[in-house]
Amino acid sequence: MIELKNVSKYYQMGEVEVRALDDVSLRIAKGKFIAIMGSSGSGKSTLMNVLGLLDLPIEGQYLLEDIDISELADNEVSRIRNQHYGFVFQSYNLFPELTALENVALPLMYAKRPPKERREIASSLLSKVQMDHRINHFPSQLSGGEQQRVAVARALVNEPSLLLADEPTGNLSSVHEEEIMELFSSLNDEGVTIVMVTHSAAVAGYAKDLIMISDGRIVSDTPIKKRFSPVEIASAQGGFLK
Numbered sequence: 647m648i649e650l651k652n653v654s655k656y657y658q659m660g661e662v663e664v665r666a667l668d669d670v671s672l673r674i675a676k677g678k679f680i681a682i683m684g685s686s687g688s689g690k691s692t693l694m695n696v697l698g699l700l701d702l703p704i705e706g707q708y709l710l711e712d713i714d715i716s717e718l719a720d721n722e723v724s725r726i727r728n729q730h731y732g733f734v735f736q737s738y739n740l741f742p743e744l745t746a747l748e749n750v751a752l753p754l755m756y757a758k759r760p761p762k763e764r765r766e767i768a769s770s771l772l773s774k775v776q777m778d779h780r781i782n783h784f785p786s787q788l789s790g791g792e793q794q795r796v797a798v799a800r801a802l803v804n805e806p807s808l809l810l811a812d813e814p815t816g817n818l819s820s821v822h823e824e825e826i827m828e829l830f831s832s833l834n835d836e837g838v839t840i841v842m843v844t845h846s847a848a849v850a851g852y853a854k855d856l857i858m859i860s861d862g863r864i865v866s867d868t869p870i871k872k873r874f875s876p877v878e879i880a881s882a883q884g885g886f887l888k
């Protein structure tokens with residue numbers, strides 16, 4: 647579906663050039679569930695922004711279904727981003743003055759869908775993320791995990807083929823983290839391609855592939871054989887089995 651070929655991204659900071667991404671080549675096939683890990687400042691968010699077409703232009707090639715994105719007009723790139731990509735952020739990014747239902751329905755308003763249809767789609771997605779009982783709550787009246795479920799529902803509203811999530815559970819307790827990851831797993835089972843950044847081995851364990859990034863470079867790209875059990879994670883972290 648997406649292929650990056652020798653992609654680099656530099657930021658000029660006064661005299662100094664920061665290589666946020668350094669010659670990255672990567673293929674994301676349809677149906678994948680990829681976790682990206684790496685230390686702080688290694689370029690994870692830059693990679694997500696590049697993948698999400700939020701950070702253009704880039705050096706190198708971005709191929710989407712074999713089309714080079716640099717050959718498309720800006721409005722065509724925006725259309726692809728809005729209609730085919732969904733975004734989830736660590737900080738939920740919900741509008742505080744809108745209810746859960748209104749937050750989820752908002753992208754459908756931009757897409758000029760009629761009000762009745764907007765309400766129907768938004769409420770069915772809120773029920774998919776098990777938030778049917780909270781549709782008229784404002785973000786401040788919801789827990790972190792509930793806010794993130796609303797944000798996931800909003801990301802799904804245009805039926806994206808790619809879901810990009812930058813530390814989606816970074817602010818959540820482990821119970822809420824599990825809920826969100828179970829939700830991601832079932833979306834992936836339904837065919838949604840997912841790329842997710844995380845600091846947590848437990849969270850990465852829900853993915854099918856793991857990409858490690860260091861100093862803007864991909865240092866490994868390996869399949870995850872099976873989901874780690876809590877006991878294995880505890881053991882890997884030097885826990886009670888030792």
Ligand SMILES: Nc1ncnc2c1ncn2[C@@H]1O[C@H](COP(=O)(O)OP(=O)(O)O)[C@@H](O)[C@H]1O
Binds near residue numbers: 657658665686689
């Ligand atoms: N807008 C920017 N301007 C300058 N430098 C940036 C900018 N965004 C990121 N960087 C730098 O690029 C590097 C990678 O950043 P980032 O992708 O946010 O890392 P991560 O998400 O892995 O913590 C860091 O050194 C960061 O300071």
Ligand SMILES: [Mg+2]
Binds near residue numbers: 690691692
């Ligand atoms: Mg980051």
